[in-house]
Amino acid sequence: MRGDIKESILFLFKEEDITLFNKAELSRRYNCDPRTIDRYIKMAKGEIEAGTQKREYKSKLDEFKPIIINKVDKYGCTAKAVYQLIQKKGYTGKYSILANFMKKHKDEETQKATIRFETNPGLQAQVDWKEDMILTNKQGEQFKINIFLMVMGYSRNKFIIVTTDRSQETLFECMIAAFKYYGGVPHEILFDNMKTVVDHAKSSFAKTVFNDKFEVFAKDMGFTPIACRPYRPQTKGKSEALAKLVDRLKVYNEEFTTWDDLKKITTQFREDINKEYSQGCEDIPIELFQK
Structure with a gap:
């Protein structure tokens, strides 16, 4: 968060009509994107809270993850087989992205599932x-x-x-x-x-x-x-x-x-x-x- 921009916008908000702000000029003055100025203006007006509207990074794999997890957990499918399947369903990403996701998923599941059996007598x-x-x-x-x-x-x-x-x-x-x-x-x-x-x-x-x-x-x-x-x-x-x-x-x-x-x-x-x-x-x- 740019504290200098935030404080300046709040000060200007108290002194002037915020609708008259020149967002392009303010972005040049503070060397930032006009969208950053717009976000701080909305914060000053109380339309959003600080820390909200964080940028969300989407992967080409996201919409296919339920299919991938189902094929791996239910049927034990390989990365190559899953890759070929989701390509036919519209996946345009790299094979390495899929392989890394499947490895991470399997590692997490293995860690959760692997418990050393030290049982009580007769159990x-x-x-x-x-x-x-x-x-x-x-x-x-x-x-x-x-x-x-x-x-x-x-x-x-x-x-x-x-x-x-x-x-x-x-x-x-x-x-x-x-x-x-x-x-x-x-x-x-x-x-x-x-x-x-x-x-x-x-x-x-x-x-x-x-x-x-x-x-x-x-x-x-x-x-x-x-x-x-x-x-x-x-x-x-x-x-x-x-x-x-x-x-x-x-x-x-x-x-x-x-x-x-x-x-x-x-x-x-x-x-x-x-x-x-x-x-x-x-x-x-x-x-x-x-x-």
Whole structure:
């Protein structure tokens, strides 16, 4: 704000008829735009308040921002795809402007969504699979296996079991086995967007819909399912870290003969890693589980 202009206009307003002011002359005297003089005259007359009518800077992207955010949040579209779409809708700006806006939006959403899960005892568990792992027995026969993983959020207590498939029935059997192992059912269980849990046809990038049979199972067991949210790369850190841990099973190549041997090895491995990584963690009180 030009204080000198403001004071002069207010002084002249008291002494003379403001309608007789020569705005062009005053703008030359104060070396400013005539619109600045006009604004201070309106302030002196009480037509506007000081600090109002700030210049608004508009971007060519502004009118397309709702479309952009919808395509990114709901469907996970790339900047290139969105750029091509809004060009057809009349956008004439640069690709870099769009890319910067999308990056800023994603960074803000990630910051809001990324919260480290440090849960109370019995509150939350996380589920995942280690898929299509190949182990070779002593006779050179290959076994294609899957490892079901469940880890408690508070104690980091881990449950793993070897399976031949990842069907929905197998998932349910593994989860029931895990509940028996833990002695109860956690209040919440966090899942990846696996097809045995999520109805992909009804789900979008920003909204997950669980399939009907899984919802019935969750209700019968007494837990609330939670799907991984977009922009939350660290949400499932505990189960993903466990997936890396299970890679240690590779050392048992050529150390077993039958499927039963594999199951025994996996059970012993589970007990070993829980002793190794969970020493010092408190046991989970059963009363904090839903029965």
